[in-house]
Amino acid sequence: MSDKESIEQGAEPYIPVVSDERIASACVCCASKQLKSSPAVLMPFVAHRALGWEPVVIDESWGLKTIKSGNAYSVCRSLCCVECGLLFLDIRFSPTELAQLYHDYRGEQYTSLREFYEPGYAMRNAALQPELDYVDRIEAFLSPHLKFPLSILDWGGDTGKNTPFKGQSEVFDIHDISSKDPVDGARIVSRAEAFSRSYRLVVCSNVLEHIPYPASLLNDLKNAMDADSVLYIDVPFEDLMRNHEIELQRLKKHWHEHVNFFSEKSLSKLLQVSGFEIVASAKLRVSVAGVELYILQFACKLRSA
Numbered sequence: 001m002s003d004k005e006s007i008e009q010g011a012e013p014y015i016p017v018v019s020d021e022r023i024a025s026a027c028v029c030c031a032s033k034q035l036k037s038s039p040a041v042l043m044p045f046v047a048h049r050a051l052g053w054e055p056v057v058i059d060e061s062w063g064l065k066t067i068k069s070g071n072a073y074s075v076c077r078s079l080c081c082v083e084c085g086l087l088f089l090d091i092r093f094s095p096t097e098l099a100q101l102y103h104d105y106r107g108e109q110y111t112s113l114r115e116f117y118e119p120g121y122a123m124r125n126a127a128l129q130p131e132l133d134y135v136d137r138i139e140a141f142l143s144p145h146l147k148f149p150l151s152i153l154d155w156g157g158d159t160g161k162n163t164p165f166k167g168q169s170e171v172f173d174i175h176d177i178s179s180k181d182p183v184d185g186a187r188i189v190s191r192a193e194a195f196s197r198s199y200r201l202v203v204c205s206n207v208l209e210h211i212p213y214p215a216s217l218l219n220d221l222k223n224a225m226d227a228d229s230v231l232y233i234d235v236p237f238e239d240l241m242r243n244h245e246i247e248l249q250r251l252k253k254h255w256h257e258h259v260n261f262f263s264e265k266s267l268s269k270l271l272q273v274s275g276f277e278i279v280a281s282a283k284l285r286v287s288v289a290g291v292e293l294y295i296l297q298f299a300c301k302l303r304s305a
Ligand SMILES: [Zn+2]
Pocket: 027, 028, 029, 030, 031, 032, 081, 082, 083, 084, 085, 086, 266
């Protein structure tokens, strides 16, 4: 079954979300084709690691008659959905490219290549390694909606060091492409293992902003849920999305690992078309490595037929 077919019909009208395009021609949240577009660059670290495209200096030795000399970077476009407000990179990475980008995430090779393109990154990376200090606030957000005792699947949960309720769950499974060893008490599971049972809590934290076709992932996660399950989503609420209302595509000149900048409306729409019922949502102001950030939080259940 294709991703287009597998998005269930429910109370909302069926909206096909395309999931196989290299360059998006429609919004990846709501499928609208009403998109505003503006030129941007893909940052060289991401272009190099995901695609193998290194920046070059073009000079006269290239012998090109119709191109000016200078630095050449990977160009792309910033797209903004008129319907739901999602701001996104037009390039949608393949599974192979995502694996290349995120294998051993923030490990030695990742960090040395990023330090080459972005001097100072290694020092910032070291500051990002400690555990987040706001996991208790995520737990407070989720608690009223959960049935205990818990079983947890953390999708994209890295080592599990920041998973909510991690010490309070009978089952603690992690699925992640970074291939790291998990924290004590956690188990790394394959996609097939994750979808062979249902969990009381499915966590998808700081993941959807990296995913080319988020509706496709959300649709898959339903395989690990039943009527008692809660899906927890959080994504960065980027400064650009909080502080500007119009012509966002013109303000976004570069793209890095976050290929989707969500508005509250775009994330709500995405969850709706993917067959979920939102039971709670919030905006949280947090501090990570001394930097003040905002996140959007959603708790959802499967929408009953
Ligand atoms: Zn949209």
